[in-house]
Amino acid sequence: MRLTLKIWRQEAPGATGRMVGYQVDDADEDMSFLELLDVLNEKLILSGDEPVAFDHDCREGICGSCAMVINGEPHGPQKATTACQLHLRHFRDGETIVVEPWRAAAFPVVKDLVTDRSAFDRVIAAGGYISAPTGAAPDAHATPVPKANADRAFTAAACIGCGACVAACPNGSASLFLGAKITHLGELPQGRPEQDDRVVRMVEQHDAEGFGGCTNTGACTVSCPKEIPLDVISQLNRDYLHATTGSRRSA
């Protein structure tokens, strides 16, 4: 199949970028979107041009590396699918496809489609962990977890930290990511002792990184390749309210 690509090209952080058009005549509908970019890059290299830089790692939809907005939608038009798992059969022959990096002040463009998402690492470092002594692993049966809590924690834990929620959000908010981590850890007994401190610190870091506030549009959950539900944001708000009211502590 024949595809026209319009891709954001930017040489370096802070450099002026622009959309550049490319033609790929020998695309196959069984190719993944990243394979399409591989084919394009082979051509660019052979003709002495700079290949399109893009993030990728596992190419099986679980690492959260690939990050590109395809036709205005993070990870493209296919529901619950990362860009690496998106196949060209979801596009029409002859279609023009617009490919852009995540657009957020907190995710500055490094080159072309590659953005620096270390803001997420710092949000995690602020509280997205549990403190546990090292040594022999405790018996898995030692701490019972009700099925409902385990299920909810698991649903939230499916977040791969790709940043699609930020890319989709009209406010550039990372609330879905925050909510996923808060819910994932807070639903389990091991995460409870640090629940209050965690939410306050993570929200603080989230805001400091320059992410916007949530207006509950739900665009994040639609774009999320792991279908993290919107109610994790409600959990985030609930935990924050609990942590910052009463005599426990103040934010």
Next chain:
Amino acid sequence: MVSLVPRTNGDAPTRRTPRPSSVQLKYVMAVSGAVMFLYLVAHMVGNLKIFFGAESLDLYAAWLRVVGAPALPEQTVLWLVRVVLLAAVVGHIVAATILARRASRARPVKYAHRSRVAGSYAARTMRWGGVIVALFIVYHILDLTTGTLNPNGVYGEVYANLVADFAPQRWYVTAFYVVSILALTLHLRHGLWSALQSLGRTRGGNLAALRATANVVAIALAAGFLVVPLSITFGLVS
């Protein structure tokens, strides 16, 4: 998740944490919105007294000014309500402005390809819809509270003021009222459930039900508000 550019010192760049936090601003939006919503319900129900005749409505309006008397001086409750409402309106607008500014800073470069936006029309028009509602409130107070812009404009003659205001030849006033109420309905359609979400009261299981309820309540409120001016303009009340 990858970190491709190592920071010079490996630490977070020093950034100031904005205050209040984005979540706290959402609480302000939710609580002030709830206060205004409760007032709107009372306001709408009171308006319906127009269908019981001029005496009923004017008496009700006069009562609003003496509620609490003689335990409290006249107009105490009235002004208490007004002050709380004003605080809610100011809080709502200030928090919304801060959030909107942060949102625009959070995405300095816009997308070249605008997708069919996910999320409801109501959610996307909260900011401009809110501005329309705010402008309407200013006009509404000058029209029917102070009487400045009212063709009758006599203090205490609520029924007569309304009938003069929404007279058929002043159809444009009715039209503006209808547009404003529709903007309010969209605002509430998203705002009602969104407030509960912001206060952490929603759950995966009740989200759909809450959104449906928000729709029903917003439409019921709009119907209650619209029936008054439309009845006058179409001659059912005169």
